[in-house]
Amino acid sequence: MSPKTLYDKIWDAHLAHEAEDGTCLLYIDRHLVHEVTSPQAFEGLRMANRTVRAPDKTIAVPDHNVPTTPDRVHGIENPESRIQVEALDKNAEDFGIHYYPVNDVRQGIVHIVGPEQGWTLPGMTVVCGDSHTATHGAFGALAHGIGTSEVEHVLATQTLIQTKSKNMKVEITGKLAPGVTAKDITLSVIGATGTAGGTGYVIEYCGEAIRDLSMEGRMTVCNMAIEGGARAGLIAPDDKTFAYVQGRPHAPKGAQWEAALNWWKTLYSDDDAHWDKVVTLKGEEIAPVVTWGTSPEDVLPINAEVPDPSSFAGGKVDAVKRALDYMGLKPGQKLSEVEIDTVFIGSCTNGRIEDLRAAAEILKGKKIAVKRAMIVPGSGLVRAQAEEEGLADIFKEAGFEWRLAGCSMCLAMNPDQLSPGERCAATSNRNFEGRQGRGGRTHLMSPAMAAAAAVTGRLTDIREMM
Amino acid sequence: MEKFEKLSGIAAPLPLINVDTDMIIPKQFLKTIKRSGLGINLFDEMRYDDDGNEIPDFVLNKPQYRDAQILVAGDNFGCGSSREHAPWAIKDFGIRCVIAPSYADIFYNNCFKNGILPIALPQDQVDVLMKEAEKGANARIEVDLEAQTVSTSDGEVFAFEVDAFKKHCLLEGLDDIGLTLAKADAIDVFEARAAQARPWV
Ligand code: SF4
Numbered sequence: 001m002s003p004k005t006l007y008d009k010i011w012d013a014h015l016a017h018e019a020e021d022g023t024c025l026l027y028i029d030r031h032l033v034h035e036v037t038s039p040q041a042f043e044g045l046r047m048a049n050r051t052v053r054a055p056d057k058t059i060a061v062p063d064h065n066v067p068t069t070p071d072r073v074h075g076i077e078n079p080e081s082r083i084q085v086e087a088l089d090k091n092a093e094d095f096g097i098h099y100y101p102v103n104d105v106r107q108g109i110v111h112i113v114g115p116e117q118g119w120t121l122p123g124m125t126v127v128c129g130d131s132h133t134a135t136h137g138a139f140g141a142l143a144h145g146i147g148t149s150e151v152e153h154v155l156a157t158q159t160l161i162q163t164k165s166k167n168m169k170v171e172i173t174g175k176l177a178p179g180v181t182a183k184d185i186t187l188s189v190i191g192a193t194g195t196a197g198g199t200g201y202v203i204e205y206c207g208e209a210i211r212d213l214s215m216e217g218r219m220t221v222c223n224m225a226i227e228g229g230a231r232a233g234l235i236a237p238d239d240k241t242f243a244y245v246q247g248r249p250h251a252p253k254g255a256q257w258e259a260a261l262n263w264w265k266t267l268y269s270d271d272d273a274h275w276d277k278v279v280t281l282k283g284e285e286i287a288p289v290v291t292w293g294t295s296p297e298d299v300l301p302i303n304a305e306v307p308d309p310s311s312f313a314g315g316k317v318d319a320v321k322r323a324l325d326y327m328g329l330k331p332g333q334k335l336s337e338v339e340i341d342t343v344f345i346g347s348c349t350n351g352r353i354e355d356l357r358a359a360a361e362i363l364k365g366k367k368i369a370v371k372r373a374m375i376v377p378g379s380g381l382v383r384a385q386a387e388e389e390g391l392a393d394i395f396k397e398a399g400f401e402w403r404l405a406g407c408s409m410c411l412a413m414n415p416d417q418l419s420p421g422e423r424c425a426a427t428s429n430r431n432f433e434g435r436q437g438r439g440g441r442t443h444l445m446s447p448a449m450a451a452a453a454a455v456t457g458r459l460t461d462i463r464e465m466m
Numbered sequence: 467m468e469k470f471e472k473l474s475g476i477a478a479p480l481p482l483i484n485v486d487t488d489m490i491i492p493k494q495f496l497k498t499i500k501r502s503g504l505g506i507n508l509f510d511e512m513r514y515d516d517d518g519n520e521i522p523d524f525v526l527n528k529p530q531y532r533d534a535q536i537l538v539a540g541d542n543f544g545c546g547s548s549r550e551h552a553p554w555a556i557k558d559f560g561i562r563c564v565i566a567p568s569y570a571d572i573f574y575n576n577c578f579k580n581g582i583l584p585i586a587l588p589q590d591q592v593d594v595l596m597k598e599a600e601k602g603a604n605a606r607i608e609v610d611l612e613a614q615t616v617s618t619s620d621g622e623v624f625a626f627e628v629d630a631f632k633k634h635c636l637l638e639g640l641d642d643i644g645l646t647l648a649k650a651d652a653i654d655v656f657e658a659r660a661a662q663a664r665p666w667v
Contacts, residue, residue, distance in 0.1 A: 430488070
């Protein structure tokens with residue numbers, strides 16, 4: 001048998017049909033659904049008199065525009081958001097799919113809920129009408145975002161029309177230095193490859209630094225594969241993966257667990273598998289990083305200076321000029337002197353318990369020096385655990401708002417938004433113009449770095465606080 | 467789905483790289499539960515000021531580009547969020563074809579599902595078309611999907627690549643859910659086999 005990559009193996013196991021012209025139907029094991037990209041898809045099903053083919057493989061949760069303030073238990077005030085969430089309530093009921101409504105403790109960001117509930121398992125195909133579906137790749141699942149027409153296609157057929165991507169290996173060798181996290185890895189990779197560097201590829205992350213990461217950290221790395229342009233990012237499952245999965249509500253049990261484990265252990269790239277592209281970064285050389293511009297590729301070590309547009313080439317020269325103007329930064333300015341108004345810790349990139357622990361470690365016994373700061377746990381269960389561990393008290397004492405679960409200021413569809421010119425240290429994944437509110441300025445970084453910025457009021461090198 | 471065969475139209479130049487879907491349609495317009503009506507908010511934050519007035523400098527606000535049917539843009543067009551609201555807004559505005567050196571994966575696929583043709587051409591050819599577009603309403607660009615060509619008003623012709631299945635669906639205006647459901651037998655067979663091999667799924 002010819003050697004295969006992990007992606008090849010999962011692809012082959014899910015190829016339901018291949019037409020003569022090479023068009024493939026890929027079978028989908030898990031379809032995750034949220035309120036923003038699904039209403040038109042369900043509407044399409046109704047109009048064509050179609051049903052959901054596999055409701056037991058379809059899981060829905062509202063997350064994108066739910067308020068995260070405690071008063072949401074009394075209902076959603078914004079009429080448009082309310083209509084969207086009510087539409088999902090109804091669609092879930094009408095089509096008989098698994099559902100975690102707003103006030104269920106298991107509700108949260110779809111990419112956090114899936115793994116937490118054991119819906120996401122190694123070797124699966126997972127899709128969702130959301131680009132950060134790549135998160136689930138941390139389990140060695142082939143997971144990617146799809147558009148609403150494709151959501152409708154999967155609902156109706158449990159398959160997706162696909163062409164196969166190329167294989168790209170991103171290897172992070174060696175050990176990470178103190179203060180350097182999964183977020184720094186994933187941002188540094190995008191900095192090295194550019195936001196289009198992964199276009200046309202599925203990335204497999206490997207190497208010692210990746211193996212050393214917890215499952216939470218691996219999810220952070222895979223989450224941002226899309227920001228590097230890749231269709232998906234994945235990591236071969238290992239004992240850490242199996243330990244994380246075991247015992248979760250929807251993970252297999254008993255004899256099925258043993259059978260699953262046997263197959264999962266075959267899920268790795270063969271030694272002599274073919275890679276169309278290879279990128280290698282040395283773990284030791286990765287620094288704590290922040291973004292300075294309006295694209296996730298605009299990333300530099302925290303001790304660097306804002307770059308000069310003239311040091312770039314092609315269309316990037318104008319893009320950088322525009323970005324610096326938007327961000328209100330000057331070439332040569334030290335990043336560590338940039339003052340911050342607001343801190344946001346949360347999102348499907350960094351809204352898990354480990355992220356909150358990292359932030360709490362910095363915030364313990366300290367007070368914030370910014371105008372406002374909020375922590376939005378990725379799910380109701382993460383929130384409950386953080387309360388149990390005493391993290392919530394640390395946050396509240398430091399001056400952070402302690403919110404309910406949701407996407408919140410990651411995309412600012414709910415009331416959590418930046419105002420024009422407001423500068424935010426954020427643990428989310430996109431620093432696009434207007435992403436966190438019209439005119440808002442976003443700097444992406446790790447939870448520890450965001451917590452450090454909250455304490456000092458400026459972008460801060462975490463290593464100075466260790 | 468609306469068919470796409472040939473198009474001869476005004477092309478609007480948008481010489482920016484990494485145009486993301488947040489720029490194409492900001493999130494405040496994602497609260498709709500419909501596919502239509504988003505054209506007015508296409509590029510909203512670049513197109514209108516804080517009071518909702520048009521920003522005259524923005525290309526689609528200029529008189530000569532108000533009826534543009536083609537958009538010429540920079541590298542990595544449509545990156546970021548998977549929102550199909552981006553192609554819905556583009557289509558609703560009246561744009562049926564985008565020309566750029568490269569696209570983000572999900573956006574590219576989404577276009578085809580909505581009767582929009584995204585054409586990828588090498589940078590130097592996009593540069594020529596960008597110049598052409600900058601001439602305004604007098605320069606119409608012609609797109610022929612069957613022949614896979616883009617022609618300028620000066621008669622310069624560029625050939626482009628497109629996946630045969632996607633081309634077929636666009637030319638015929640086919641709904642691909644219907645096409646897939648016609649293969650339901652194959653899916654049944656696969657599903658039964660997978661349930662044996664991986665019963666825990
Ligand atoms: S947290 Fe942000 S990136 Fe993640 S699913 Fe929500 S909006 Fe998307």
